[in-house]
Amino acid sequence: MSILVSKKTRLLVQAITGNEGLFHTQAMISYGTHVVAGVTPGKGGEWVLDGKIPVFDSVKIAVDATGANTSIIFVPAHNAVDAIFEACDAGILLIVCITEGIPVQAMMRVRNYLDQKHTRLVGPNCPGLLTPGESKVGIIPGDIAIPGSIGVVSRSGTLTYEVLYALAQVGMGVSTCIGIGGDPINGTSFIDALALFEKDPHTEKVVLIGEIGGSDEERAAEFIASHISKPVVAFIAGQTAPPGKRMGHAGAIVEGGSGLATDKIRALQSVGVKVATHPEEIPSLFL
């Protein structure tokens, strides 16, 4: 079982005709995801992937024609914000935005707009969602995880793959893996994901992968203390990161003494979360 994505997902791909869009649409279809439509303005009426997937000019037209309920966005940074607004206004309930490099003020406008609607955004700058053996809405390599009962939530991409791989090596499976993204302003926070995992009857344990910057991990720790009954194991990246430097992700920066890995680790440990010293240690902390 899963959160957010399942067999009921009817997926629409925004910027389906680009290289990335085509490549990952093929990978998602191969994994069993029900991709029903693509959108590229100006290319409505075309078909892609050997005539399997219809392309539409707008999200609204695609939703009306195919009943799509989820969208994944590969639109480049300069148009990605418009793509999110378009999907929201067309009534899409779940938007996964893979795009990296969206300006932060634009994301604040998006987030404050979405908060007034019923649309959930995952990302941006994220690898998306994977429910092993069932559905994939994103770019996480499907073959590195096996189905199971551990929920995984992470701000990172390849670091998440590392953890999924380490879990699979010892036979530990995953209910859903959700990459919430490495930007300072995102659509879904650790708290949102933790609440979904707590409600999901098929998730028994949770792995939280955080990193330096902001205070999302500290707030997650408070939330775990008051709202989460399932065991949580965490890992925080960036203990050796120098202050004032952006470590690749737009959101991964220690500023004015805040956002430190040590503070996050302390906050999580103080509410009973076991924190791994390195990713391959995570499986053993569940034993």
Next chain:
Amino acid sequence: MKLQEYQSKQIFAKYNIPIPKGRVAATAIEAKAIAQEHGSRVVIKAQVLVGGRGKAGGIRLAKNADEAEELATQILAMDIKGLPVRKVLVDAAANIEREIYLGITNDRAARKPVMMSSAAGGVDIEEVAHTSPEKIIKSYIDPLLGMRDYQARDIAAGIDLPREHWRTFGQIARGLWQAYSNCDATLAEINPLVITSDNHLLALDGKMVLDDNALFLHPDLAEMRDLDVEAPSEIEARKYGLSFIKLDGNIGCMVNGAGLAMTTMDIIKLFGGEPANFLDIGGGANSDKVAAALRIILADPNVKAVLFNVFGGITRCDEVARGILDALKEVKTNIPMVVRLVGTNAEEGRQILANANMITAITLADAARKAVAVSKGGLIE
């Protein structure tokens, strides 16, 4: 991207924020000429992108043009916290009655811009936030609506600003909001905003930090980048689209993905080593990019070992392996290298490197242990 004080104040002036009469100078002769134009006492201010300029002697008051020349000569010869002073701002000196702080920044937790002000200006606002947070008045701005005029009035009242200044303060707050939003800043602050002895408001010092992700919208602002604050290797890396940060250790790291790159640094430290750099080659890097990355790592004379940690997804391990071989054809080196390839085309990648005399590892922990050992002159069988 941080802007220099003089650049920030030029932007402020465009948005009707009153700033002192002043210009930037690259030589002491120019500084003298500017002081002569002012015909009054001037402040000579080092333009470097670090805090604590004043304490380091980088801000000096000159009584006349000759003294301005002399002080500018001294300041232009300084290094402040390792950064050379290449320019000075020569501002007409002001008589200060009172100092205020006014700034706008992104509040990540609230997911909104926040305007902050304090009656205790002229000092480090982060210090004030730690020691006496009650002295900071905050007002959150709806990013869809922009700043409302009443918010500026609330702040003026909150810091006990005399009513006669409310109108001008409102104008300055609006100007600062426009500068912040039109430039896609992550910080725009006036510190201090002063009330002069002749009862005017004046932005004496200013600072803006711009969102790197938004610079494509503002090519004019992107040109203001100061390359002095970056190591030459960081500038070189940016040309190739690599995310690279130089550190002081001796184990060079090449990794795909920012989170995994940080983790690789952390695990090196955990096993007793010191990383020489942060390096994310990004998703789907081709062999040219990998070769450039390796050249940059090996150009650092501190590097005693290199660790490659690639978890293939979009990035293909065979492509990375080819890039490593390409770079090693150009750069001859005896530095030991540990390579760990997992995921997409990992087996092909390992075969490509089979004859390259590299130490291999399967797990991340094993790779880190081996890299630390060889960095200390140890041998791996």
